[in-house]
Amino acid sequence: MIRTTIMLAFWAVMLPLAAFLFPWVLITGDIRTLYRVGMWSARTGVRLAGIRVQSVGLEQLDPSRTYIFMANHVSNIDPPLLAPRIPGRTSIMAKQELFKIPILGKAMRMASLIPVNRGDRDAGIAAVRAATEVVKQGIHMMIYVEGHRSFDGKMLPFKKGPFYLAEECRVPVVPITISGTHYVMPKRRFSIKPGVVTLIFHKPIEPEEFGSREQLMEKVRSVINSGLPPEYQT
Numbered sequence: 001m002i003r004t005t006i007m008l009a010f011w012a013v014m015l016p017l018a019a020f021l022f023p024w025v026l027i028t029g030d031i032r033t034l035y036r037v038g039m040w041s042a043r044t045g046v047r048l049a050g051i052r053v054q055s056v057g058l059e060q061l062d063p064s065r066t067y068i069f070m071a072n073h074v075s076n077i078d079p080p081l082l083a084p085r086i087p088g089r090t091s092i093m094a095k096q097e098l099f100k101i102p103i104l105g106k107a108m109r110m111a112s113l114i115p116v117n118r119g120d121r122d123a124g125i126a127a128v129r130a131a132t133e134v135v136k137q138g139i140h141m142m143i144y145v146e147g148h149r150s151f152d153g154k155m156l157p158f159k160k161g162p163f164y165l166a167e168e169c170r171v172p173v174v175p176i177t178i179s180g181t182h183y184v185m186p187k188r189r190f191s192i193k194p195g196v197v198t199l200i201f202h203k204p205i206e207p208e209e210f211g212s213r214e215q216l217m218e219k220v221r222s223v224i225n226s227g228l229p230p231e232y233q234t
């Protein structure tokens with residue numbers, strides 16, 4: 001509990017400091033410095049919580065290309081663990097309620113993050129369209145393909161939206177296996193246990209390898225599943 005408090009306190013301190021950059025961002029329209037501060041803060045906060053992160057497979061990524069990253073999701077700690085380790089600027093789909101928070105919501109929109117309402121099909125379609133425009137700008141997209149966190153560490157059924165996006169954008173898809181966050185911070189637990197989390201960046205699936213939407217979904221699921229410990233594989 002102490003480590004969790006330290007992490008949250010650090011982020012609470014960094015938020016107003018980052019806010020000092022906001023007038024500059026509004027004037028210039030350049031979000032890059034604020035983005036770097038945000039990624040550094042996320043990485044440092046996780047380290048203060050006692051979580052060590054091992055990244056595997058990053059050498060397979062071409063820094064000149066744009067990717068759609070698709071990962072499993074078991075913990076609230078997944079986003080601040082994963083986002084700073086994706087090379088280059090990355091967008092995500094986030095709950096639309098966050099975009100209503102003053103300053104934070106504005107910063108998220110300027111950073112090309114995508115608001116999504118999980119319970120509204122039409123809003124989901126609009127989110128996919130908005131994400132398509134972001135990817136076309138050369139910004140990576142990071143998606144948790146189950147849509148919700150898993151209770152037991154095993155994968156839930158995948159949402160279809162990410163695969164519509166992949167078909168529309170025709171950029172490589174990178175499956176990511178997140179392993180260890182079910183131990184350090186499972187769903188419905190607030191406190192964090194120190195531990196090791198492994199992020200496996202699997203070989204990109206090229207557009208010509210997609211096949212049908214259903215075949216791509218099965219490929220991504222199989223690859224992510226293969227990186228999980230045996231007790232969490234389905």
